Amino acid sequence: MGSTRGIIWGAILCAAAVGVAIAAPRAATQLAQSTEEVVPAFHNQPPQGQLPETLSPSQFNNVVVQNAYILAARVRKILYQQPCYCHCDRSQGHTSLLDCFASTHGAGCGVCLREALYSYEQSHKGKTAAQIRAGIERGEWQQVDMTKYQTPVPAK
Numbered sequence: 001m002g003s004t005r006g007i008i009w010g011a012i013l014c015a016a017a018v019g020v021a022i023a024a025p026r027a028a029t030q031l032a033q034s035t036e037e038v039v040p041a042f043h044n045q046p047p048q049g050q051l052p053e054t055l056s057p058s059q060f061n062n063v064v065v066q067n068a069y070i071l072a073a074r075v076r077k078i079l080y081q082q083p084c085y086c087h088c089d090r091s092q093g094h095t096s097l098l099d100c101f102a103s104t105h106g107a108g109c110g111v112c113l114r115e116a117l118y119s120y121e122q123s124h125k126g127k128t129a130a131q132i133r134a135g136i137e138r139g140e141w142q143q144v145d146m147t148k149y150q151t152p153v154p155a156k
Contacts, residue, residue: 039083039137040083040089041083041084041095042080042081042082043080043081043095043096045081046080046129052098054073054101054102055069055104056069059107063150063152066152067117067153068101071117071120071153072098072106078119078129080096080097081133082115082119082136083097085136085139086109086111086112088109097112097115101116111141113146114144118132118140119141121144
């Protein structure tokens, strides 16, 4: 019985390591969040100086991506204070979710897109950056309804 349990755990860890969980992003993210205690990089306080601009949405063809970049630009101070659970802090040296939208990285990453849209939605519900961060850490960004962003958002 003990060796069977060990084989099962070994198979689970191996599957996660080779990316088999990519087919089920939510399950993979929940596994990552439950096995990793370290929260990705973020800034605990609002910025003291100038923030980098987000890239122009017109650089992208996908409407959802364009909308994410438009809305990210509206909440840059909030994104500056958020971690990004695609762990681009490790792979790309990002220091917060804002870095994903000051570069093209956000355009190709579903985690970044959902986290940015979640941050925008929650900020418009009156949540603080710390409250939004707590929601991101709990994985609430995974529930963002991406179909709402398939038509262009109004220009501000």
